[in-house]
Amino acid sequence: MPFLQHLTDSQLEQLALDHIVPALLDRGFFYLDHFLGEAVGRMVLSQVKQIHRSGALSAGQLAGRGSGVCRSHIRGDKIAWRSGSERGSEAIGFLLKQTDKLISLCTGRLRKNAVRERSKAMVACYPGNGAGYVKHVDNPNADGRCVTCIYYLNKNWNAKEHGGVLRIFPEGKSYVADIEPLFDRLLLFWSDRRNPHEVQPSFATRYAITVWYFDSEERAEAKRRFRDSTAFLHLSRPKDPQKLDIM
Protein backbone atom coordinates (compact mmCIF):
# COMPACT_ATOMS: atom_id res chain seq x y z
CA MET A 1 0.00 0.00 0.00
CA PRO A 2 1.89 3.08 -1.21
CA PHE A 3 1.64 5.83 1.40
CA LEU A 4 1.74 9.47 0.36
CA GLN A 5 4.81 10.92 2.03
CA HIS A 6 3.38 13.69 4.23
CA LEU A 7 6.68 14.89 5.64
CA THR A 8 9.61 14.51 3.27
CA ASP A 9 12.90 13.18 4.64
CA SER A 10 14.40 16.65 4.59
CA GLN A 11 11.38 18.04 6.47
CA LEU A 12 11.78 15.22 9.05
CA GLU A 13 15.45 16.16 9.39
CA GLN A 14 14.65 19.83 9.88
CA LEU A 15 11.96 18.92 12.45
CA ALA A 16 14.44 16.71 14.30
CA LEU A 17 17.34 19.17 14.38
CA ASP A 18 15.52 22.48 14.75
CA HIS A 19 12.72 21.44 17.09
CA ILE A 20 12.94 18.02 18.68
CA VAL A 21 16.60 17.97 19.74
CA PRO A 22 16.51 21.44 21.36
CA ALA A 23 13.21 20.66 23.14
CA LEU A 24 14.37 17.28 24.45
CA LEU A 25 17.62 18.81 25.69
CA ASP A 26 15.91 21.82 27.25
CA ARG A 27 12.53 20.53 28.51
CA GLY A 28 12.74 16.76 28.10
CA PHE A 29 9.62 16.43 25.95
CA PHE A 30 8.22 17.65 22.62
CA TYR A 31 5.00 17.21 20.67
CA LEU A 32 3.88 18.15 17.18
CA ASP A 33 0.61 18.02 15.31
CA HIS A 34 -0.10 16.80 11.76
CA PHE A 35 2.69 14.20 11.89
CA LEU A 36 1.28 11.87 9.22
CA GLY A 37 -1.36 14.15 7.69
CA GLU A 38 -5.14 13.66 7.58
CA ALA A 39 -5.27 10.81 5.06
CA VAL A 40 -2.61 8.54 6.56
CA GLY A 41 -3.68 9.46 10.11
CA ARG A 42 -7.17 8.24 9.24
CA MET A 43 -5.75 4.98 7.90
CA VAL A 44 -3.91 4.39 11.17
CA LEU A 45 -7.07 5.22 13.14
CA SER A 46 -9.22 2.85 11.07
CA GLN A 47 -6.70 0.03 11.55
CA VAL A 48 -6.63 0.67 15.31
CA LYS A 49 -10.43 0.66 15.44
CA GLN A 50 -10.46 -2.65 13.55
CA ILE A 51 -8.02 -4.13 16.08
CA HIS A 52 -10.35 -2.93 18.85
CA ARG A 53 -13.49 -4.30 17.10
CA SER A 54 -11.76 -7.64 16.53
CA GLY A 55 -11.38 -8.06 20.31
CA ALA A 56 -7.59 -8.22 20.09
CA LEU A 57 -7.07 -5.65 22.87
CA SER A 58 -6.49 -7.07 26.34
CA ALA A 59 -6.18 -5.44 29.76
CA GLY A 60 -2.67 -4.01 30.28
CA GLN A 61 -0.54 -5.82 32.88
CA LEU A 62 -0.24 -4.19 36.26
CA ALA A 63 3.37 -3.35 36.98
CA GLY A 64 3.92 -3.99 40.73
CA ARG A 65 0.81 -2.69 42.46
CA GLY A 66 -2.64 -4.18 41.92
CA SER A 67 -3.52 -5.57 45.31
CA GLY A 68 -6.51 -3.91 46.91
CA VAL A 69 -6.96 -1.03 44.49
CA CYS A 70 -9.37 -1.52 41.60
CA ARG A 71 -7.27 -2.28 38.50
CA SER A 72 -9.00 0.25 36.30
CA HIS A 73 -7.94 3.05 38.61
CA ILE A 74 -4.30 2.09 38.24
CA ARG A 75 -4.29 1.24 34.53
CA GLY A 76 -7.51 1.32 32.56
CA ASP A 77 -6.05 0.75 29.13
CA LYS A 78 -6.51 -2.27 26.90
CA ILE A 79 -3.52 -3.04 24.71
CA ALA A 80 -2.25 -5.07 21.75
CA TRP A 81 1.29 -5.27 20.38
CA ARG A 82 1.91 -4.85 16.62
CA SER A 83 5.13 -5.03 14.63
CA GLY A 84 3.42 -3.17 11.78
CA SER A 85 3.99 -5.99 9.29
CA GLU A 86 0.78 -7.82 10.19
CA ARG A 87 -2.03 -7.76 7.60
CA GLY A 88 -4.32 -4.88 8.61
CA SER A 89 -1.49 -3.00 10.35
CA GLU A 90 0.30 -1.59 7.28
CA ALA A 91 -0.48 2.01 8.28
CA ILE A 92 0.92 1.31 11.78
CA GLY A 93 4.01 0.01 10.00
CA PHE A 94 4.30 3.28 8.08
CA LEU A 95 3.97 5.28 11.34
CA LEU A 96 6.85 3.24 12.80
CA LYS A 97 8.98 3.88 9.70
CA GLN A 98 8.44 7.60 10.12
CA THR A 99 9.18 7.62 13.87
CA ASP A 100 12.26 5.41 13.29
CA LYS A 101 13.59 7.98 10.82
CA LEU A 102 12.84 10.83 13.22
CA ILE A 103 14.48 9.17 16.23
CA SER A 104 17.57 8.11 14.30
CA LEU A 105 17.94 11.71 13.08
CA CYS A 106 17.77 12.98 16.66
CA THR A 107 19.73 10.56 18.76
CA GLY A 108 23.07 11.08 17.06
CA ARG A 109 22.95 14.54 18.61
CA LEU A 110 21.18 13.74 21.86
CA ARG A 111 23.28 11.22 23.69
CA LYS A 112 26.57 9.38 23.68
CA ASN A 113 24.96 5.99 23.00
CA ALA A 114 23.28 5.00 19.77
CA VAL A 115 19.59 4.16 19.62
CA ARG A 116 19.41 1.11 17.36
CA GLU A 117 16.48 -0.82 18.79
CA ARG A 118 12.89 -0.23 19.78
CA SER A 119 9.89 -2.07 21.11
CA LYS A 120 6.96 -3.11 18.95
CA ALA A 121 4.07 -0.67 18.75
CA MET A 122 1.71 -0.87 21.70
CA VAL A 123 -1.82 -0.05 20.52
CA ALA A 124 -3.73 1.22 23.56
CA CYS A 125 -7.38 2.08 24.16
CA TYR A 126 -8.88 3.66 27.27
CA PRO A 127 -12.54 2.63 27.07
CA GLY A 128 -13.88 5.93 28.41
CA ASN A 129 -15.26 4.52 31.67
CA GLY A 130 -13.40 7.12 33.71
CA ALA A 131 -10.28 4.95 33.84
CA GLY A 132 -6.85 6.51 33.41
CA TYR A 133 -3.30 5.62 34.33
CA VAL A 134 -1.80 6.58 37.69
CA LYS A 135 1.32 8.74 37.83
CA HIS A 136 4.39 6.68 36.99
CA VAL A 137 7.81 6.69 35.33
CA ASP A 138 8.13 4.48 32.24
CA ASN A 139 11.73 3.45 32.92
CA PRO A 140 12.64 4.01 36.59
CA ASN A 141 15.41 1.37 36.73
CA ALA A 142 17.57 1.64 33.61
CA ASP A 143 15.84 -1.11 31.62
CA GLY A 144 17.17 0.43 28.40
CA ARG A 145 14.19 2.47 27.28
CA CYS A 146 15.33 6.03 26.60
CA VAL A 147 12.63 7.74 24.50
CA THR A 148 8.87 7.19 24.78
CA CYS A 149 7.08 8.01 21.54
CA ILE A 150 3.27 8.26 21.58
CA TYR A 151 1.04 8.83 18.56
CA TYR A 152 -2.49 9.99 19.41
CA LEU A 153 -5.57 9.27 17.27
CA ASN A 154 -8.56 11.03 18.80
CA LYS A 155 -10.64 13.26 16.57
CA ASN A 156 -12.79 16.03 18.06
CA TRP A 157 -11.30 15.41 21.51
CA ASN A 158 -12.46 17.96 24.09
CA ALA A 159 -10.47 17.63 27.31
CA LYS A 160 -13.04 19.62 29.30
CA GLU A 161 -15.68 17.02 28.48
CA HIS A 162 -13.60 13.89 27.79
CA GLY A 163 -10.63 14.32 30.18
CA GLY A 164 -7.87 11.94 29.11
CA VAL A 165 -5.12 14.55 29.31
CA LEU A 166 -1.58 13.22 29.60
CA ARG A 167 0.00 15.26 32.40
CA ILE A 168 3.80 15.22 32.55
CA PHE A 169 5.51 16.40 35.76
CA PRO A 170 9.00 17.26 34.46
CA GLU A 171 11.50 16.53 37.23
CA GLY A 172 12.75 19.61 39.01
CA LYS A 173 10.51 21.96 37.05
CA SER A 174 7.88 24.20 38.65
CA TYR A 175 5.31 23.50 35.90
CA VAL A 176 3.37 20.51 34.58
CA ALA A 177 2.66 19.88 30.91
CA ASP A 178 -0.92 18.96 29.96
CA ILE A 179 -1.06 17.26 26.58
CA GLU A 180 -4.38 16.47 24.91
CA PRO A 181 -4.45 13.18 23.00
CA LEU A 182 -5.41 14.81 19.67
CA PHE A 183 -5.62 13.10 16.30
CA ASP A 184 -2.31 12.93 14.38
CA ARG A 185 -0.32 14.34 17.33
CA LEU A 186 3.12 12.86 18.08
CA LEU A 187 4.64 13.19 21.57
CA LEU A 188 8.23 12.31 22.50
CA PHE A 189 9.75 12.33 25.98
CA TRP A 190 12.65 10.83 27.93
CA SER A 191 11.38 7.55 29.41
CA ASP A 192 13.35 7.82 32.65
CA ARG A 193 12.71 9.58 35.97
CA ARG A 194 12.84 12.99 34.29
CA ASN A 195 9.25 12.51 33.13
CA PRO A 196 6.75 11.13 35.63
CA HIS A 197 3.35 11.21 33.90
CA GLU A 198 -0.29 10.22 34.32
CA VAL A 199 -3.33 9.80 32.12
CA GLN A 200 -6.25 11.62 33.69
CA PRO A 201 -9.63 9.81 33.77
CA SER A 202 -11.01 9.43 30.24
CA PHE A 203 -14.71 9.71 29.49
CA ALA A 204 -14.56 8.88 25.80
CA THR A 205 -12.76 6.12 23.93
CA ARG A 206 -9.09 7.19 23.79
CA TYR A 207 -6.70 5.58 21.28
CA ALA A 208 -2.91 5.90 21.28
CA ILE A 209 0.06 4.01 19.86
CA THR A 210 3.22 3.94 21.98
CA VAL A 211 6.71 2.78 20.97
CA TRP A 212 9.78 2.83 23.20
CA TYR A 213 13.26 3.43 21.77
CA PHE A 214 16.19 1.74 23.49
CA ASP A 215 19.62 3.10 24.33
CA SER A 216 21.67 0.14 23.07
CA GLU A 217 24.27 0.33 25.86
CA GLU A 218 21.71 0.58 28.66
CA ARG A 219 19.62 -2.21 27.07
CA ALA A 220 22.60 -4.55 26.82
CA GLU A 221 23.54 -3.81 30.43
CA ALA A 222 19.96 -4.43 31.58
CA LYS A 223 19.95 -7.79 29.76
CA ARG A 224 23.25 -8.73 31.43
CA ARG A 225 21.88 -7.83 34.83
CA PHE A 226 18.67 -9.79 34.18
CA ARG A 227 20.59 -12.86 32.96
CA ASP A 228 22.82 -12.80 36.03
CA SER A 229 19.85 -12.56 38.40
CA THR A 230 17.80 -15.31 36.73
CA ALA A 231 20.92 -17.48 36.31
CA PHE A 232 20.83 -17.62 40.10
CA LEU A 233 17.24 -18.89 39.91
CA HIS A 234 18.10 -21.70 37.49
CA LEU A 235 20.87 -22.89 39.80
CA SER A 236 18.64 -22.84 42.86
CA ARG A 237 15.42 -24.32 41.39
CA PRO A 238 14.83 -27.89 42.80
CA LYS A 239 14.28 -30.51 40.10
CA ASP A 240 10.65 -31.62 40.15
CA PRO A 241 10.50 -35.16 38.65
CA GLN A 242 6.68 -35.32 38.41
CA LYS A 243 6.65 -32.08 36.52
CA LEU A 244 9.21 -33.41 34.08
CA ASP A 245 7.04 -36.50 33.36
CA ILE A 246 3.95 -34.54 32.42
CA MET A 247 5.74 -31.72 30.59
Ligand SMILES: Cc1cc(NC(=O)CCC(=O)O)nc(C)c1Br
Ligand atom coordinates in the same frame (compact mmCIF):
# COMPACT_ATOMS: atom_id res chain seq x y z
C1 LIG B 1 2.13 -0.24 29.10
C2 LIG B 1 2.48 1.16 29.55
C3 LIG B 1 1.75 2.24 29.08
C4 LIG B 1 2.08 3.51 29.49
N1 LIG B 1 1.32 4.51 29.03
C5 LIG B 1 1.19 5.75 29.51
O1 LIG B 1 1.89 6.23 30.35
C6 LIG B 1 0.04 6.55 28.90
C7 LIG B 1 0.49 7.50 27.87
C8 LIG B 1 -0.73 8.05 27.13
O2 LIG B 1 -1.55 7.25 26.67
O3 LIG B 1 -0.88 9.29 27.06
N2 LIG B 1 3.10 3.75 30.35
C9 LIG B 1 3.81 2.66 30.81
C10 LIG B 1 4.92 2.88 31.76
C11 LIG B 1 3.52 1.37 30.41
BR1 LIG B 1 4.51 -0.08 31.09
Ligand SMILES: [Fe+3]
Ligand atom coordinates in the same frame (compact mmCIF):
# COMPACT_ATOMS: atom_id res chain seq x y z
FE1 LIG C 1 3.85 5.76 30.69
